[in-house]
Amino acid sequence: MADQDQNDPKSIASPNQLTNKRSSVTAANLAMLIDSDDDDDDDDDQDDLDDDKIDALIKTEDSQPLTTKDVTNMILEKLKNQMLEPMKFSSLTEALETAQEDQNHLIFIVYCVDWFNLARQTYDNFQSIAKDKDILVFFINQSSNDYVKENYNDIAGIPTIKVYYKQIPIKIKRNDLEYEWTDEERLKGFISPTNLQELVNECKDCKNSYDSQQASDSILPLNLEVKLGFLIYKY
Known part of the structure; x- marks a missing residue:
């Protein structure tokens, strides 16, 4: 059977399907994506998540969706990792x-x-x-x-x-x-x-x-x- 034409409307995902797939990006993979962006300090454009990269991380329907708590924990973990010099705390x-x-x-x-x-x-x-x-x-x-x-x-x-x-x-x-x-x-x-x-x-x-x-x-x-x-x- 010949490959389905990419211009066939049946082969184009609906906006709702794309939204559902985007929401299934896992926290772990998005965290890896953020870290990879930070590695290139010479290009300011790397600070923003690229849609193509997010699409590459889209998972199947059985993946856990990214929650607000996941995002918050990722941000906090990222901030902690940026602070390399330990502070001296007392009890x-x-x-x-x-x-x-x-x-x-x-x-x-x-x-x-x-x-x-x-x-x-x-x-x-x-x-x-x-x-x-x-x-x-x-x-x-x-x-x-x-x-x-x-x-x-x-x-x-x-x-x-x-x-x-x-x-x-x-x-x-x-x-x-x-x-x-x-x-x-x-x-x-x-x-x-x-x-x-x-x-x-x-x-x-x-x-x-x-x-x-x-x-x-x-x-x-x-x-x-x-x-x-x-x-x-x-x-």
């Missing part, structure tokens, strides 16, 4: 014990992850202040079981900053009524180097004021707080 227990026992330093506890570029920028920004003799910085992995158990409502990847001095958590307030919110003991969001330095300076002023009152036998405040003049996106 939450170690950080909190230091915050309870240390009497000399400002304790910055930064909750972040190592697989999101903006979170890693926050980590890098803190490296400069970590050299300050008055400051100790602890990085806590938001993907750790201990953190997830205690903060299951938080969104992993959005950095959270807490500051302690002499066992007292420093409350962070907005120095602008338009953006003021209820007293909080943490700052959530991505903080720039300039804004981080402002936070450090305000915390140092708070520390010095507390030490001066303690030295003069004045009544010590039960709470410590700082007011920030910059706007950071509040989650």
Whole structure:
């Protein structure tokens, strides 16, 4: 029997058939396709998935369709693989014990992850202040079981900053009524180097004021707080 003419309408797949076939591309094969595109940095066009390549990966009807969760997991895995230099995390227990026992330093506890570029920028920004003799910085992995158990409502990847001095958590307030919110003991969001330095300076002023009152036998405040003049996106 002669081959069927390619121009025969019966031999042309309907749009619905093509859509169904496209949806059956597996997560594993699409992940391989994305990785292969990244290998060629000289051609920006390789950043986009080529339809012909997707068609080549079309599977039979018994294949599992690509779900939203599959795509999300692939993206997260890709981000993790891009972060080659490991971040140095401490345990939450170690950080909190230091915050309870240390009497000399400002304790910055930064909750972040190592697989999101903006979170890693926050980590890098803190490296400069970590050299300050008055400051100790602890990085806590938001993907750790201990953190997830205690903060299951938080969104992993959005950095959270807490500051302690002499066992007292420093409350962070907005120095602008338009953006003021209820007293909080943490700052959530991505903080720039300039804004981080402002936070450090305000915390140092708070520390010095507390030490001066303690030295003069004045009544010590039960709470410590700082007011920030910059706007950071509040989650």
